[in-house]
Amino acid sequence: MSAILVLAEHLKGEVSEISFEMLGAARKLGDELKTPVLAVALGRDASAVAAKLGAADSVLVVEDAALEVPTVEVTGPVIQQLMEQKQAAIVLIPGTNLAWGLGAKLAALTKLPYVNFCHGLKVDNGAVMVTSQLYGGKIMADVPLAGNRGILCVLPGSFPPDAGKSDKAATIEKPAVNVPAPKVVFKKYIEPAGGDVDITKQDVLVSVGRGIQTQDNIALAEELAGVLGGAVSGSRPVIDQGWLPLTRQVGKSGMTVKPKLYLALGISGAPEHQEGMRGASLIVAVNTDPKAPIFDIAHFGTTTDLFELVPALKEAIEKRKQGA
Amino acid sequence: MNYFVLLKMVPDTVEELEVSADNKSLNSEFLRFKLNDPDEHALEQALLLKEKFGGTVTAVAFEAPEVDEVLFTAVAKGADKAVKLAGDFSNVRGPACAQIVASYLKPLPADAVILVQCQAIDDLEGEIGVYLADMLQLPYVGLVAGVAIEAGGLTVTKEFAGGMRGEFSVGLPAVLGIQAAEKPPRYVPVAKVRAVMKTAKIETVDVTPPETPGVLAVEKMYKPEVAGRAEMIEGSPEEVAGKIVAILAERGLV
Ligand SMILES: Cc1cc2nc3c(=O)[nH]c(=O)nc-3n(C[C@H](O)[C@H](O)[C@H](O)COP(=O)(O)OP(=O)(O)OC[C@H]3O[C@@H](n4cnc5c(N)ncnc54)[C@H](O)[C@@H]3O)c2cc1C
Ligand SMILES: Nc1ncnc2c1ncn2[C@@H]1O[C@H](COP(=O)(O)O)[C@@H](O)[C@H]1O
Numbered sequence: 001m002s003a004i005l006v007l008a009e010h011l012k013g014e015v016s017e018i019s020f021e022m023l024g025a026a027r028k029l030g031d032e033l034k035t036p037v038l039a040v041a042l043g044r045d046a047s048a049v050a051a052k053l054g055a056a057d058s059v060l061v062v063e064d065a066a067l068e069v070p071t072v073e074v075t076g077p078v079i080q081q082l083m084e085q086k087q088a089a090i091v092l093i094p095g096t097n098l099a100w101g102l103g104a105k106l107a108a109l110t111k112l113p114y115v116n117f118c119h120g121l122k123v124d125n126g127a128v129m130v131t132s133q134l135y136g137g138k139i140m141a142d143v144p145l146a147g148n149r150g151i152l153c154v155l156p157g158s159f160p161p162d163a164g165k166s167d168k169a170a171t172i173e174k175p176a177v178n179v180p181a182p183k184v185v186f187k188k189y190i191e192p193a194g195g196d197v198d199i200t201k202q203d204v205l206v207s208v209g210r211g212i213q214t215q216d217n218i219a220l221a222e223e224l225a226g227v228l229g230g231a232v233s234g235s236r237p238v239i240d241q242g243w244l245p246l247t248r249q250v251g252k253s254g255m256t257v258k259p260k261l262y263l264a265l266g267i268s269g270a271p272e273h274q275e276g277m278r279g280a281s282l283i284v285a286v287n288t289d290p291k292a293p294i295f296d297i298a299h300f301g302t303t304t305d306l307f308e309l310v311p312a313l314k315e316a317i318e319k320r321k322q323g324a
Numbered sequence: 325m326n327y328f329v330l331l332k333m334v335p336d337t338v339e340e341l342e343v344s345a346d347n348k349s350l351n352s353e354f355l356r357f358k359l360n361d362p363d364e365h366a367l368e369q370a371l372l373l374k375e376k377f378g379g380t381v382t383a384v385a386f387e388a389p390e391v392d393e394v395l396f397t398a399v400a401k402g403a404d405k406a407v408k409l410a411g412d413f414s415n416v417r418g419p420a421c422a423q424i425v426a427s428y429l430k431p432l433p434a435d436a437v438i439l440v441q442c443q444a445i446d447d448l449e450g451e452i453g454v455y456l457a458d459m460l461q462l463p464y465v466g467l468v469a470g471v472a473i474e475a476g477g478l479t480v481t482k483e484f485a486g487g488m489r490g491e492f493s494v495g496l497p498a499v500l501g502i503q504a505a506e507k508p509p510r511y512v513p514v515a516k517v518r519a520v521m522k523t524a525k526i527e528t529v530d531v532t533p534p535e536t537p538g539v540l541a542v543e544k545m546y547k548p549e550v551a552g553r554a555e556m557i558e559g560s561p562e563e564v565a566g567k568i569v570a571i572l573a574e575r576g577l578v
Contacts, residue, residue: 097467108455236504247487252485253484282571320573
C-alpha cells in the first residue's frame with residue numbers, strides 16, 4: 001500500500017491556508033487512487049497544528065525544536081524517513097517561502113521526479129497528471145507522473161481550501177525518526193518593522209508596480225491615495241528598488257491584503273503578487289498591456305497609460321467631492 | 325572568500341510566448357533571451373559581500389544567446405572573473421544542470437559561497453541551488469534577503485511571509501538562494517560594458533552534460549485559459565477616469 005503525504009505549513013501556531021488547499025487536493029487524489037492521505041505536522045508545537053488537520057486519514061507528528069522552521073537540511077531527511085515508513089509515492093509540499101527548497105531536496109534524496117509550480121492535479125485512467133504553471137503564469141505544462149510517483153510543489157491559490165477543512169478529530173501518529181544535526185540553524189524571527197502604515201488595515205490601496213518607472217513617480221500614487229483616503233502599496237520590484245518600505249509589499253513574501261478597493265497601477269499580476277491581493281473586494285487594474293495577467297483577476301481594467309490616467313482620475317475624484 | 329554567482333538566461337516574457345507545433349515546448353524562433361531578472365540580485369549581493377568582507381567574485385553562466393554581454397556586464401559591475409560553461413544543453417534541466425556546475429566547481433575552496441537566485445521562471449524542476457548543495461553536501465538556504473560574514477560562518481536573513489523574516493546561521497562553504505540583495509542592483513553604463521568587452525576575457529570551459537537528463541516529460545504545453553474577468557473600460561483618459569469614479573461611487577468608495 002502506498003500513501004500520499006501532505007506537509008502542513010504553519011507559522012507561529014497558525015496553519016496556513018495552503019495546508020488545507022493541499023489536503024483537499026490530496027483527498028480527491030487519494031479517493032481516486034484509493035490511497036490514504038497522511039498529513040505531516042512538524043515542529044515544537046506540532047500537536048496543536050495536527051488537531052486542525054482532520055481531513056487527513058491520519059497526521060504524522062514529529063515534535064522537535066529543530067523542526068520549528070523548516071530547513072532543507074533537517075526537514076528534508078525527516079520527511080524522507082516518513083516517506084519510507086509509509087511507502088509514500090506522492091508528496092505535496094507547499095510552494096511557499098517557508099517551505100522553500102524542500103521539494104527539490106526531497107527529489108534529490110529520493111530520486112523521485114519533482115514538479116514545481118503545481119497548479120492542477122487530475123487522474124486520467126488511473127494515471128496522475130500534474131499541471132505546472134510556468135513563465136509567471138503565461139504558460140501551462142501538463143506533465144504525467146510516471147508510475148504515479150513524485151514530489152509536487154503546490155502553488156498557493158491553486159485549490160479550494162474548504163475541501164481540506166474538516167471538523168473530524170484527527171488521528172495522530174508519532175513515528176520515531178532521526179532528526180539530523182544541521183549546518184543551518186534557525187536563530188530568531190525578525191518581525192516587520194512597525195511605525196509605518198499597516199496596509200492590511202486599509203480600505204483603499206493604490207498599488208504601484210514596475211510600470212511606475214521611477215521613485216519620483218511614487219508621488220503620483222501618493223496624491224491619488226490621498227484623495228481616495230487610502231495608502232500606497234507596491235509589488236516586489238518597487239520595494240526591491242527601495243522606492244517604498246518593505247511594510248508596503250503586497251504578495252507572497254509581503255502582506256496579504258483584502259481592501260475594499262485595490263487599484264493596481266503598472267502591475268503585471270504575477271502569481272506571487274496575486275497571492276497577496278486576490279481577496280480584495282474590488283480590483284481595478286491599469287496596465288498598458290492588454291494581456292497582462294492582472295486582468296484575469298481584476299473586476300475592472302483599462303489599458304490607458306497610468307501616467308495619463310492618474311492625473312485624470314485624481315481630478316475626477318476631486319471634482320466629485322467638491323460637487324457632493 | 326570566494327563568491328561564485330550563477331547566472332541564467334531565460335526567455336524574455338515581455339515578448340509574446342508561443343508554443344511550438346509539437347505542443348510540448350516553446351517556439352524558440354520568437355524567443356528573446358535575457359538574464360533571469362532576479363539573478364541581478366545574486367550578483368549584487370556577491371559584490372556587496374566582496375566590498376564589505378573582501379574576496380573574489382566569479383560569474384558563471386551556461387553558453388546561451390546574448391550571454392557574453394551579460395558576463396561582460398557582470399565584470400563591469402565588479403566581478404573578478406567571468407566563466408562560460410560550453411556544451412549542448414538542449415535537454416538539460418534542474419538536476420543535470422546542478423551536476424554540471426558541481427563538477428566545474430570541484431575542488432571547492434573551503435571559503436566558497438555559491439550564490440544563485442531562488443528560482444527561474446522557466447524550469448519545471450527548478451531550484452538547482454538545492455540540487456547543487458545536495459551534490460556538494462553543502463548547506464542551503466533559499467529566499468535570502470541579507471547576508472553577513474560572522475565568526476567564520478554566515479548569518480543570513482530569509483524571507484518568510486507577511487513581511488516576517490527569519491535569521492539563520494550557516495556554516496561554510498554554503499549555497500545561498502538570493503531573493504533580494506541588501507541594496508538595489510547597481511547600474512552600469514553601456515559605455516563601461518563596451519570598454520570591458522575590449523579588455524576583459526571570458527573563460528570558456530567545455531563541459532559534458534550528464535547522460536541522464538531530467539526524468540520529466542511534458543505532455544502538453546499551452547497558454548492558460550484566460551478567465552478574463554475584468555470588464556475593460558475604454559475611452560480617453562478623462563472618459564476612463566469618469567467611468568472609474570462612477571464605479572467607485574456606486575460602491576460608496578468616493
Ligand atoms: C519566491 C518569490 C516571492 C515573490 N514575492 C513577491 C511578492 O511578495 N510581491 C510581488 O509583487 N512579487 C513577488 N515576487 C515577484 C513576482 O514574481 C513578479 O516578478 C513581480 O510581482 C512583478 O512586479 P510588477 O508587476 O510590478 O512588474 P512587471 O511584471 O515588470 O510588470 C510591470 C507592468 O507594468 C505595465 N506598465 C508599464 N508601463 C506602464 C504604464 N505607463 N501604464 C500602465 N501600465 C504600465 C507593464 O505592461 C507590465 O505589465 C516574488 C517572486 C518569487 C520567486
Ligand atoms: N543553466 C544555468 N546556468 C547558470 N545558472 C543557472 C542555471 N540554471 C539555474 N541557474 C541558477 O539557479 C537559479 C534558479 O534557477 P532554476 O534552478 O532553474 O530555478 C537561476 O536564477 C540561476 O542563478
